[in-house]
Amino acid sequence: MTLLAVRQLTAHYGDFQALFGIDFGVAEGETVAVIGANGAGKSTFLRALAGLIATARDSVVFAGRAIGGELAHRVVALGLALVPEGRRLFPSLTVEENLLIGAYAGRPGPWHLERIYALFPILAERRKLQATMLSGGQQQMVAIGRALMSNPRLLLCDEISLGLAPVIVKDIYAALPGIKAEGTSIVVVEQDVGQALQAADRLYCFQEGRIALEGAPRQLTREQIALAYFGV
Amino acid sequence: MPEAAIVAARFDVERGTRASRVAAGLGLLLLVAAVAMPWWGERAGQRLLTEFLYTLALAQMWNLLAGYGGLLSVGQQAFVGLGGYSLVAFGLHAGIDTFLVVPLAGLVAGLVAVPTAAVVFRLRGAYFAVGTWAVAEVFRLLIANSVSLGGGSGLSVTQTVRGMPIWWRESLTLWCAAALGVGATLGVYWLLRSRHGLALTAVRDSEAAAASLGVSVRRIKWCVYIAAAVGCGMAGALIFITKLRISPDAAFSLDWTVVMFFVVVIGGIGTVEGPIVGTLVYFALREVLSDYGSRYLIALGVVAVLFMLWMPRGLWGFVAARCELRFFPVQRRLKLATETQP
Amino acid sequence: MHAWLDTLLQGLMTGGLYALFATGLALSFGVMRMINIAHGDFAILAAFLAVAVAAALELNPFAAMLLVVPAMAALGYGLQRLVLNRTLGKDILPPLLVTFGCAIVIQNLLLEVFSADTRSLDAGSLGTDSLALGGGLAVGVLPLLIMGSAVAVLAALQWLFARSAVGRAFRAASDDAETAQLMGIDNKHVYGLAMAIAMAVVAVAGIYLAIRANVSPTEGPARLIYAFEAVIIGGLGSLWGTLAGGIVLGMAQAIGLRFDPGWGILAGHLAFLAVLVLRPNGLFPRTRDA
Structure with missing residues (x-):
């Protein structure tokens, strides 16, 4: 069943058009990867879905409801959570407070503090520390946990491997199956194609604000992906 | 060696506008009248x-x-x-x-x-x-x-x-x-x-x-x-x-700054013309409302707040943005006349 | 010696009132990163409202406070949602200019309605009673009550910020407004709440001021400056620092006043300038709470 249906989505930063008629979909329980070079419009796309960038109302339909251009704080309450690029933890809040604030929208569901600590045990040890005192990987865990606390039906992850050592990226990606097992659909945006291919059921490749390629990773060849990614 | 195309660009750096020259003339006349x-x-x-x-x-x-x-x-x-x-x-x-x-x-x-x-x-x-x-x-x-x-x-x-x-x-x-x-x-x-x-x-x-x-x-x-x-x-x-x-x-008295604030906000903050327009408006309002005592200052305050909310660039900013009118042009404008010669 | 102890004690007690004035200012800067130039004028507005309500309904000042404080909180929420939220952004000028405009309007509105006469609230014997502390020292019941209120307000806010969901939302919105929205926080509503609290606290301060002394419609700016000085002396973003700042300011004024009646307020300003020069981050710099 379709959870998210995006049709002909466009987005602008002032006079600059960043996205040109994106068609995109996520099924219930599916993990979808979005890859593409720097500046291809991946982050803009996620920000538009999360309500941070104005879009046409009908261009985003989530769980049967048109939510394009809805205010960001309402989008979360409907069950669509974004792990923003660069983690964006609240520096004046502790680890635990960062997680608790994720539950501000008050959606019921399987995720609560103890469940997050079970998923990322290291965070339980560091719960009283200021969030910004953690290592990059641990901060990323807080950012993911914080988004999960809103019990989303769809979790959007923007470049969660950015700036992290490969071994730590592996740790973080290891958490995705556990999240998926709760029935949460996931969209991961990555520049790291290998990582994305392993985790995803389906893949979209963005190029200059348009979708250049779509398909299941197993059905796509390296050459196809390289062409769609670099456009050469 | 291939013959390079020579691009001769003729341009003028325009600093004055016709409005600015008219204003300078008019301003000089007004100044002479004022001094006399x-x-x-x-x-x-x-x-x-x-x-x-x-x-x-x-x-x-x-x-x-x-x-x-x-x-x-x-x-x-x-x-x-x-x-x-x-x-x-x-x-x-x-x-x-x-x-x-x-x-x-x-x-x-x-x-x-x-x-x-x-x-x-x-x-x-x-x-x-x-x-x-x-x-x-x-x-x-x-x-x-x-x-x-x-x-x-x-x-x-x-x-x-x-x-x-x-x-x-x-x-x-x-x-x-x-x-x-x-x-x-x-x-x-x-x-x-x-x-x-x-x-x-x-x-x-x-x-x-x-x-x-x-x-x-x-x-x-x-x-x-x-x-x-x-x-x-x-x-x-x-x-x-x-x-x-x-x-x-x-x-x-704080009133000195209040007047400066009012004049600049109404006239247009960040423009040379703004304070002139604002001072004119301020004196006009004062003449009209002077019989109303403190109500006149209430009106001034309300007007200033409304301006900040709906016309944050002031009267002059509003006019200048629409009419390309500048009496005191501070920017340099490039007027290009480009020809490509073989 | 005894006279000096008495001076310091009176200064300490004045500090409680200054802290109440300063708290709202610290709160609105802490959450919205804006300064309400009309802060003091709203305090005076609350005082005059209380005078009017007490006279019309024949209430005692504390009953009037119970009516005026919620009304001021509602006004604060409305002002933030309808006016001030529209001015927030990268540019710091619009909120300052708009609240400056509000200050001019409120002052002249009060002059128009209440004339330039000073007013005060009569709290009966409470206004004059005092407690003997031994050694010939005495402290007024009212200043003690004000100090108690200041401590209670600060403790409540400390709890709110540190423990409650709304407090976390305040801090999150202050840290990073955009990401706060991603958490389901409606920033505009949160800012409205913060302004409502700031306005309620400053209303309490204004009403206490009118019980203690005569207030005039044009006194708001002076109150804003004292509040501001208390915040800076205490250290930006520190709730308890505002109490310390208020006390330092109150004591400096009391000491100055002992030398010469004309030097009281000036001594307060000089204490502020001295802190600014010697310790620009205040006595208790901390940016975590508030």
Whole structure:
């Protein structure tokens, strides 16, 4: 069943058009990867879905409801959570407070503090520390946990491997199956194609604000992906 | 070697506009008429014009601070007051010629502004605003506690102009006001067209970006602060030459900054024309509403708030954006006439 | 010696009132990163409202406070949502200019309605009673009550910020407004709440001021400056620092006043300037709470 249906989505930063008629979909329980070079419009796309960038109302339909251009704080309450690029933890809040604030929208569901600590045990040890005192990987865990606390039906992850050592990226990606097992659909945006291919059921490749390629990773060849990614 | 295509670009760097040339001509005529007013005008009108011109000078100074320097000062009355009290110190006590006190007052205000800047520049943004205000209060209280300067109840400075024929005094006052009003306007205009103006505009648009381009943000702001203090100090001395009585409450009244604020917000913050338009509107409103007492100030406040919300660039900003009208063009415009020759 | 102890004690007690004035200012800067230039004028507005309500309904000042404080909180919420939220952004000028405009309007509105006469609230014997502390020292019941209120307000806010969901939302919105929205926080509503609290606290301060002394419609700016000085002396972003700042300011004024009646307020300003020069981050710099 379709959870998210995006049709002909466009987005602008002032006079600059960043996205040109994106068609995109996520099924219930599916993990979808979005890859593409720097500046291809991946982050803009996620920000538009999360309500941070104005879009046409009908261009985003989530769980049967048109939510394009809805205010960001309402989008979360409907069950669509974004792990923003660069983690964006609240520096004046502790680890635990960062997680608790994720539950501000008050959606019921399987995720609560103890469940997050079970998923990322290291965070339980560091719960009283200021969030910004953690290592990059641990901060990323807080950012993911914080988004999960809103019990989303769809979790959007923007470049969660950015700036992290490969071994730590592996740790973080290891958490995705556990999240998926709760029935949460996931969209991961990555520049790291290998990582994305392993985790995803389906893949979209963005190029200059348009979708250049779509398909299941197993059905796509390296050459196809390289062409769609670099456009050469 | 292949024959290179030669691109001959002919262009003019246009700094003036037709509007600016018309304005310059018109302005000159108005200025001549204003300066000659003692010979053709009546005294009430002459006093009003004097007030108009020094209000314009104050507004230009505040516009320079807030509109270009990004320094929101709520304490410019500090320098108006210091200028006024320079009149007491130099004119009354030292017996220096009254109108020579005006430039002297600017000097005093500028000198006092140096240590003041050292203190208030420790505060940023919103805190700077209230900090300047606190400093103005300090000056007010210091003078209110100085018996030789008249203490809290103030004193008359009529003595400074005694013996001067009234026609001569009022004419000189008007000419001084004209020099300040026109001087402030042209001074800001000249500053903006200079190399420093470019830096100032960069600072206004983005402090971080300007700093990364090697503009010393702090120094520019410091210069603007000192310059505005000098201007306000000179205007302050002149104001109390016209009033002939000074007290700490009147000299360091917040109302001076309120007027500057109102004029600049209505007219258009960050434009040279804005304060002129704003001063005109302010005087017009005052004439119309003067019978209403404090209700007139309520109306002014409401108008200012509405302007900030719906027309944040003021009347002039609104007009200029739609009509491409600039009497004081500060930007250089490139007019291209490109031909490609084989 | 005894006289000096008495001076310091009175200064300490004045500090409680200054802290109440300063708290709202610290709160609105802490959450919205804006300074309400009309802060003091709203305090005076609340005082005059209480005078009017007490006279019209024949209430005692504390009953009037119970009516006026919620009304001021509602006004604060409305002002933030309808006016001030529209001015927030990268540029710091608009909120300052708009609240400056509000200050002019409120002052002249009060002059128009209440004339330039000073007013006060009569709290009966409470206004004059005092407690003997031994050694000839005495402290007024009212100043003690005000100090107690200041401590109670600060403790409540401390709890709110540190422990409650709304407090976390305040801090999150202050840290990073955009990401706060991603958490389901409606920033505009949160800012409205913060302004409502700030306005309620400053209303309490204004009403206490009118019980203690005569207030005039044009007194708001002076109150803003004292509040601001208390915040800076205490250290930006520190709730308890505002109490310390208020006390330092109150004591400096009391000491100045002992030397010469004209030097009281000036001594307060000089204490502020001294802190600004010597310790620009205040006595208790901390940016975590508030």
